[in-house]
Amino acid sequence: MEKLESAGTYIHFETSLDPITALIEEGKYSKVFVFADINTSEHCLPVFREMLDDFSEFDLIETDPGEENKNIDFCIGIWKTLLDFGADRKALMINLGGGVITDMGGFVASTYKRGIDFINIPTTLLSQVDASVGGKTGIDIDNVKNMVGTFTLPKAVFIESAFLKTVPERELLSGFAEMIKHGLIADSAYFERLKAQRFNELPVEEIYRSVQIKNEVVTADPLEKNIRKILNFGHTIGHAVESYSLNNDKKSLTHGEAIAVGMICEAWLSWKNSTLTETELEEVKTYIASVYPAYHIKEKSFKALAKLMQSDKKNENGHILFSLLEKIGKCTYNCRVSETDINESLRFYNSIYAT
Template sequence: MNSIASDSYVVHFKEKAYNALNEHLKDANYSKIFILVDENTHDLCLPLFMAEINGDYSYEIIEIEAGEIHKNLETCAQVWEAMSELDADRKSLMINVGGGVVTDMGGFIASCFKRGIPFINVPTTLLAMVDASVGGKTGIDLGALKNQIGVINQPQMVLVISDFLNTLEERQLQSGFAEMLKHGLIKDKKYWTELQMLSNFELMDDFIYHSILIKNEVVLQDPTEQNLRKILNFGHTLGHAIESYFLESATHETLLHGEAIAIGMIMEAFLSKELTGLSVKELEDIRTTFLKRYKKIVFTEEDIQAILGLLKFDKKNSHGNINFVLLRSIGNPEIDIKIPNNLYIKAFDYYKV
């Protein structure tokens, strides 16, 4: 499987990933290597990863608590303090071994420490492999508001090793699969159809590769998200608001990213039918596909109003406008669409049916 060049770095796969890492470590002469993990990847992934590293290097393992709720400035400060106490300098390297929380936050931590040290991302979840692996987005949440603080900064390399998927529960795999379905919806109708027919998560390498190719093609054309890259946010305007609401709710179970985005994609597909010409047939195809895989969530009127109140914090907003990515058809998106207020409730009603 060929490596994928993305801007200033390369995404390597499987055995080539370890070979590329070992060559890089041998040549780079880092003063110290810091490996960031959470409590899950520390136990399940780190031993597999360390067993493949050749050479005698100075390592420090830093473990954080798992979960989106810990993707915040407080955790960053704890890691920065630990790095300082462990004599990190500007010639140190950070390797982030984990899901999207670890890679997003680890990249941000590295980008800010001593005005920036190099980092390598090793995504261990399906979501992180197909989403966080490309684009250089790093960041943390502000309270329950997703990814409000961060920078775009590229890693030295990304290592996609699908063996780590064997450590995941079905729910985590389904969460990542939602982003893959999104790639089909925004860029490749044939891919969307192929993913619909997938009955299990075995032999995923080719699908992961194709998703990374799709995202990489978009990012290379618009690295700082001025225009085209916005299409990657389909389903995320409402989806992020839903995710944030459930994250801070004391009465609702927290939703995984892909679970919230799946709901967002159903609702934003409905808005697409209303505003940008998505056919009823394709709308129903989208709705049916997601509801087969993701548990339906019950929203009260209070929930809906709170979620809509969070839309003003979406990162795509500008000049006071809430900007949506909608579909003209499957594989054919349109950016910067304004939504009439009366359609928000109709979108929730469509999801409820």
């Protein structure tokens, strides 16, 4: 259908996965591995098989689903499995699943025998609009997100909307948060269009636009030395809230739900520390709060959240650095913010739902 070039990697927007067969032939791969979790293996692998009926020779490597399994123990297991299955440097790994699968599969592939080729087939909205582009691979250590990883581009990315039918609504909503972010940091008209959309009936063009925005940013700065940092809008606080929730809440937040919290807080910080107007702050807050469920950030968790933010990869010289909105559609980065302001922004978030 459409093909977007990203620093040598082709992102395919496809109604079929046929080009994979050609890629495998061209690459003269010695073996093909499909890496999936038990959910994508059940729901997406049949779709994958059906689309590629002339291609069936692969070994399946299965893992448990969920961010809590994106850890070094599973990596070691996959490295050993590859070795046991006789994977050499000309092996190909196809990562079929959400961000956990593409992040961890990408890390395993980029380090196995110092690197084998891999293809990503993101099957969730979140991984299609976020993890699909930019070559970030990673795993968590001690619940610190992506503490270990590489920048390695996949050989190709296939974005196939048929997989989205297998994704639960809460997961679609999780991915939608990244699309909202793309509008907020880079394209106000896109943000306006998204406001008129229902997250569970997204036209494929709007998914495409989101990938395009991300691709423009990462192409300009592949190693996240400068402009790419704007993609972290909502993520400094969002990641901390996500980690905290994962460890403390019975029903923990999804990535997108946490980023929704983070975007509201960081919109407040953008108003306080950058040039976002009060009207714009109100607009961002009202819209996001209308789409995402309420969450309560306990005062007693503030210290723990600050500690989590300290380990954010964007930080330098001990300062927590934020990417903040200058206005809707424009974002700046490397903004130092005081802990007082951070706490105030968390209270601002809580105030939305205070009775």
